[in-house]
Amino acid sequence: MSQPLRLGIAGLGTVGVGVVRILRKQAALIEARTGRAVTISAVSARSRDKDRGVNLSDYAWEDDPVALAKRDDIDVFVELMGGDEGPAKDATEAALASGKDVVTANKAMLAMHGQALAEQAEAAGCLIRYEAAVAGGIPVIKTLTEGLAGNEITRVMGVMNGSCNYILTRMEDAGLPYADVFAEADGLGYLEADPALDVGGIDAAHKLAILSSIAFGTQVDFAGIEIEGIERVSIEDIKAAADMGYKIKLLGVAQMTGRGLEQRMQPCLVPDRSPLGQLAGGTNMIVLEGDAVGQIVLRGPGAGEGPTASAVLSDICDIARGWHGPVFGQKASTLTAATSAMSQAPAAFYLRIGLLDKPGALAKIATVLGEAGISINRMRQTEHRSDHAPVLIVTHKTSRKALDEALAAMSGTGVLASDPVALRIEDL
Amino acid sequence: MSQPLRLGIAGLGTVGVGVVRILRKQAALIEARTGRAVTISAVSARSRDKDRGVNLSDYAWEDDPVALAKRDDIDVFVELMGGDEGPAKDATEAALASGKDVVTANKAMLAMHGQALAEQAEAAGCLIRYEAAVAGGIPVIKTLTEGLAGNEITRVMGVMNGSCNYILTRMEDAGLPYADVFAEADGLGYLEADPALDVGGIDAAHKLAILSSIAFGTQVDFAGIEIEGIERVSIEDIKAAADMGYKIKLLGVAQMTGRGLEQRMQPCLVPDRSPLGQLAGGTNMIVLEGDAVGQIVLRGPGAGEGPTASAVLSDICDIARGWHGPVFGQKASTLTAATSAMSQAPAAFYLRIGLLDKPGALAKIATVLGEAGISINRMRQTEHRSDHAPVLIVTHKTSRKALDEALAAMSGTGVLASDPVALRIEDL
Numbered sequence: 001m002s003q004p005l006r007l008g009i010a011g012l013g014t015v016g017v018g019v020v021r022i023l024r025k026q027a028a029l030i031e032a033r034t035g036r037a038v039t040i041s042a043v044s045a046r047s048r049d050k051d052r053g054v055n056l057s058d059y060a061w062e063d064d065p066v067a068l069a070k071r072d073d074i075d076v077f078v079e080l081m082g083g084d085e086g087p088a089k090d091a092t093e094a095a096l097a098s099g100k101d102v103v104t105a106n107k108a109m110l111a112m113h114g115q116a117l118a119e120q121a122e123a124a125g126c127l128i129r130y131e132a133a134v135a136g137g138i139p140v141i142k143t144l145t146e147g148l149a150g151n152e153i154t155r156v157m158g159v160m161n162g163s164c165n166y167i168l169t170r171m172e173d174a175g176l177p178y179a180d181v182f183a184e185a186d187g188l189g190y191l192e193a194d195p196a197l198d199v200g201g202i203d204a205a206h207k208l209a210i211l212s213s214i215a216f217g218t219q220v221d222f223a224g225i226e227i228e229g230i231e232r233v234s235i236e237d238i239k240a241a242a243d244m245g246y247k248i249k250l251l252g253v254a255q256m257t258g259r260g261l262e263q264r265m266q267p268c269l270v271p272d273r274s275p276l277g278q279l280a281g282g283t284n285m286i287v288l289e290g291d292a293v294g295q296i297v298l299r300g301p302g303a304g305e306g307p308t309a310s311a312v313l314s315d316i317c318d319i320a321r322g323w324h325g326p327v328f329g330q331k332a333s334t335l336t337a338a339t340s341a342m343s344q345a346p347a348a349f350y351l352r353i354g355l356l357d358k359p360g361a362l363a364k365i366a367t368v369l370g371e372a373g374i375s376i377n378r379m380r381q382t383e384h385r386s387d388h389a390p391v392l393i394v395t396h397k398t399s400r401k402a403l404d405e406a407l408a409a410m411s412g413t414g415v416l417a418s419d420p421v422a423l424r425i426e427d428l
Numbered sequence: 429m430s431q432p433l434r435l436g437i438a439g440l441g442t443v444g445v446g447v448v449r450i451l452r453k454q455a456a457l458i459e460a461r462t463g464r465a466v467t468i469s470a471v472s473a474r475s476r477d478k479d480r481g482v483n484l485s486d487y488a489w490e491d492d493p494v495a496l497a498k499r500d501d502i503d504v505f506v507e508l509m510g511g512d513e514g515p516a517k518d519a520t521e522a523a524l525a526s527g528k529d530v531v532t533a534n535k536a537m538l539a540m541h542g543q544a545l546a547e548q549a550e551a552a553g554c555l556i557r558y559e560a561a562v563a564g565g566i567p568v569i570k571t572l573t574e575g576l577a578g579n580e581i582t583r584v585m586g587v588m589n590g591s592c593n594y595i596l597t598r599m600e601d602a603g604l605p606y607a608d609v610f611a612e613a614d615g616l617g618y619l620e621a622d623p624a625l626d627v628g629g630i631d632a633a634h635k636l637a638i639l640s641s642i643a644f645g646t647q648v649d650f651a652g653i654e655i656e657g658i659e660r661v662s663i664e665d666i667k668a669a670a671d672m673g674y675k676i677k678l679l680g681v682a683q684m685t686g687r688g689l690e691q692r693m694q695p696c697l698v699p700d701r702s703p704l705g706q707l708a709g710g711t712n713m714i715v716l717e718g719d720a721v722g723q724i725v726l727r728g729p730g731a732g733e734g735p736t737a738s739a740v741l742s743d744i745c746d747i748a749r750g751w752h753g754p755v756f757g758q759k760a761s762t763l764t765a766a767t768s769a770m771s772q773a774p775a776a777f778y779l780r781i782g783l784l785d786k787p788g789a790l791a792k793i794a795t796v797l798g799e800a801g802i803s804i805n806r807m808r809q810t811e812h813r814s815d816h817a818p819v820l821i822v823t824h825k826t827s828r829k830a831l832d833e834a835l836a837a838m839s840g841t842g843v844l845a846s847d848p849v850a851l852r853i854e855d856l
Contacts, residue, residue, distance in 0.1 A: 297728065
């Protein structure tokens, strides 16, 4: 294979520019490694005139990404526009229809339309590669699909949104409330144009949906994920968790259970000395568990020009080397429809309860928990505030159903100053 | 590709049996993922009659691994015998000469003969895959060769021998001297038949030599590695390091410098809160740094039946899927001969010095360091022992050359009760 591999790149934001930079700077290295030159034939972006700090004059320009995707002088369509619908999806479909391979960083598109796109690609004999869609520079798609191919995967976990992890870490370090740190992160440009994608857990859940499909041989099932964002994580909870040896992380967990595929993305407590607990700032971490390998932990930058472009280049180099294979680790036609299971596996929970200053208040709470069959592992009541007494409880393992019943019963006791906070404690 | 991929497996120790077990248990999963059946045609081991707890009656038996490697009914020769010379190498060469692909876990063979074997394989149009040769179940070969293919690699580091890490961790946890823990580990079967391969740093250095070749495009250069084992790491040093916020790890480091390839495998101090510092027991950790991606950390089991077999299966599944590529990330003919550079990059050092109880002893040591241009970052003298006073010093960054000069000068002062201990402190 001595013909150059010719790319068409749609989207020249941070990642697109990063890809162009690497292809220019490392052309010789990439050719030595893949055995062929990798060249850019044409590019497309919203504004042609914007100065992006990189020389684009060697490449043909297309205003329309669909036209770019169909060009005869490209072998691979590199989709770096983003968005689950619209131009990204139109152009991806056009590329596949024209027999081009696709490399994309678009987690939303794959989470929402991954099955249909995979079916189209495989029917056309084309590839879709998307290492950059999950966990930035960490080669987790490759590790899961290829590196652990001999394993039955038992669980996938991870911190997959660096912005959320930055916010939670910064809240703890600076002792600041959520709203202040959110505003700070937004000002620093750490959040998506629609910040709810980050802090609402949507972006991380898109990533989890993709990993689940590969891990468990199921069709991507974003709708089946229980999602809870970090908007309601308070500095009080972060401090209380720290006092008891935990960190709060926006943690994604996917596992196959007897009742179906359990997928959740929610704030959880993890031991502060565990690898996940130690993860500070914008770094991502993915934990992969397989029946043969045990546990593999991958840690690295989850975003940014260099790391994300590195992942895109990994896909491009694989294609240049002649890699081929199905989109989600096995043929799309063989992926089963996921039966989504709510998380009923027993877990320990952290509860923060504000009690009114009434005699017997604590006893009432303890009674409610006991009646729901929930036993208390640790409890502490801290000093009274003006209007209430904060009580922290770590339960022994219980079902979410029993906990929800107990929380409902608590609200009827008349001793609560506010709604209790309940966060899962994840076994690592 | 609907023909089965047919294996011949030579070596039925822990790893070989693990591979057979996975192929039997996960046959359907592997076929779904690779698109073809993976079968075993024949096996070979030293003793045919040994009960290995796995049914081998479906497979032809060969007493001679070379005969196995040449069989017409195998596509891939799976070499799990070990040893850098002898049957493993003979059979690998025979397999390549017969046009078979090779999957091996043999780090010693690749470290000593990797270049010649790669040249033979590539001339024959065959593959050599060896994910299991480095860091057990961690897919580090794949990550480095494929996942980071768009990066100029700047540094590779890691804890690559679980037995050494177990010994060092156990010494600290139990407060036991090296000899006691060594005997314990040997009794538990944690060490190679020749324990010097583990504790002498040889096994880990074999792995580092392989990673260096892929990372820097150089021919495997085991002889160019500065190797120091853990035999002289004392419990005193582990305790003193811990007091100052460090852990002692047998750390491999490879980086390309202006003077050539620097490769070392030696006990180093790392910050106790860093991912490497937190690594306890037999777990491995590899740190990969690239110009685009920044830093990626991989953590997982470095040995054992399941993890190592998982890595072997990764290679087998890749071949079943049609993977092809050069052995060390680029064609063997394009790998450059490594110019090995002694580590002259400045580093901070930890010194433990036993001083005789003489007036002015400490001043003499401080003067020697000052005259060598080495400035002291931290110094503490702990309580006198019967015959000497232990002094701990952390230097500012200095060259190994200046340090060696200072150590030589110290021995002439007449105030030393014993040879000083000097360990590098690694920047992470």
